[in-house]
Amino acid sequence: MKELEDRIRRDGQVLSGGILKVDSFVNHQVDPALMDKCGQELARRFAALGATKVLTAEISGIAPALTTALHLGIPVVYARKTKPITMPDQVYLTLAPSHTKGRMVELIISPEYLGHTEKVLIIDDFLASGATILGLVRLAQAAGAQVVGIGALIEKTFEGGREALMPLGLPVESRTSIIGMNEHQITFGD
């Protein structure tokens, strides 16, 4: 997607440790019009799969997941990283490493909002190692739900996420692919 790629070229910053900082339009400040366009396009790509729910992880997955769900006309559930007091005692919980926190985080979903009849579309901001998305897949599987597709805004192809997801045999779409980056340059794929 040309618009997202242009925005990353203009406003993205490569930090040490292989972190791509997109805090000015995705992760701390959000550009709603850009998120809406990305969500519209992800919804179009996955429209034929008959998803009944979009699943993401708080916090930065919420914006693209919400706009995708809006265009698909279905609800979105975001996995929580701390269990709020409104959640029942019995939950689905898994652990996943957080790239930007440098430690394992919990991903928690209430069984109230993810049942065994659901067809789940997973949407996140990044597809890098695939670890967060695999955590969401495990939560969906724990609920007996069927994952039907996986979408991300930005894929870092050199971190192996697509290969990690391949055994699932699911469609995986990203809005833009970065095939290499350093502090001076970001190189995009097709």
Added chain:
Amino acid sequence: MKELEDRIRRDGQVLSGGILKVDSFVNHQVDPALMDKCGQELARRFAALGATKVLTAEISGIAPALTTALHLGIPVVYARKTKPITMPDQVYLTLAPSHTKGRMVELIISPEYLGHTEKVLIIDDFLASGATILGLVRLAQAAGAQVVGIGALIEKTFEGGREALMPLGLPVESRTSIIGMNEHQITFGD
């Protein structure tokens, strides 16, 4: 707003400790179409104020703030509760009590995305005691920005938030007002 009120009547649950659980359409599972309508209406109410940025707090403020910002055509910034490694060392930070976590939480904004020329519209899911919103006001003031309005999806009028905000002399709008609730009944205002 009739639709939000009907949804609270149907799916809201009053828990002990004065907590209104709206996890099935606002806080864990989100109804994007309802959030979009609420955002559209909040945008209409505040359109004349010339806001340049919407400000909210992660996590549950993100959905209504994003849809409001989308309809106003401006960016949204969400205050973080933990400082990510992508944030500079020097930040704006304040403390606010969290109703659902039962403790104080940090609210953190990077100076990169909130400058002294901004006109800030604060949007959150709840207006209860007003403590989170007052925290966001302090962050905007620390940045030298001007707060021009405050909006919420659900106001609990009996928790004093509107009175706490009154000294600011700002327009305060909520999409629906709850004037009383117990485990058997939720009573709405006009």
